[in-house]
Amino acid sequence: MKILMVCLGNICRSPLAHGVLTYMASQDQLDWTVHSAGTGDWHVGQAPDRRAIAVAKKYGVDISHQRARHFIPEFFDQYDRIFVMDRQNMEDVLSLARNEEDRRKVSLFLEEDIVPDPYYDEEMFEPVYKMIEKRCHELVHVL
Ligand code: 4NP
Numbered sequence: 399m400k401i402l403m404v405c406l407g408n409i410c411r412s413p414l415a416h417g418v419l420t421y422m423a424s425q426d427q428l429d430w431t432v433h434s435a436g437t438g439d440w441h442v443g444q445a446p447d448r449r450a451i452a453v454a455k456k457y458g459v460d461i462s463h464q465r466a467r468h469f470i471p472e473f474f475d476q477y478d479r480i481f482v483m484d485r486q487n488m489e490d491v492l493s494l495a496r497n498e499e500d501r502r503k504v505s506l507f508l509e510e511d512i513v514p515d516p517y518y519d520e521e522m523f524e525p526v527y528k529m530i531e532k533r534c535h536e537l538v539h540v541l
Pocket residue numbers: 405406407408409410411412440515516517
């Protein structure tokens with residue numbers, strides 16, 4: 399299965415979800431490919447935010463090698479499932495969908511809730527990490 403995690407900048411939330419799910423899937427020997435992208439292009443080519451790298455490292459997950467990418471419509475062809483972090487991401491990704499099959503691939507990462515953007519609030523990196531970790535733990539069982 400090929401999974402894409404999407405947020406706005408692709409330097410905080412989606413790199414964490416990318417790193418954590420990759421780590422958990424490999425622990426369970428699942429043949430999954432997990433990548434991430436952002437709906438905005440400001441940070442393309444950059445490593446994740448240092449605060450995201452730090453919180454992941456604290457829990458044993460290395461995301462420092464990741465580089466930000468911009469979401470493009472071709473990603474609908476390359477991935478089976480596309481998980482977005484908030485409702486604006488959902489709107490932006492769906493605006494690029496070409497057909498119903500594309501639209502069906504997109505869902506909120508947390509199903510009923512959003513992952514808050516920690517970019518402007520240092521204190522949010524830890525709770526955001528915990529939220530992402532809990533959901534990734536579920537995903538390795540339900541997908
Ligand atoms: P992310 O956080 O969407 O979780 O990667 C953000 C990163 C950068 C910006 C906004 C959100 N920014 O405006 O540059």
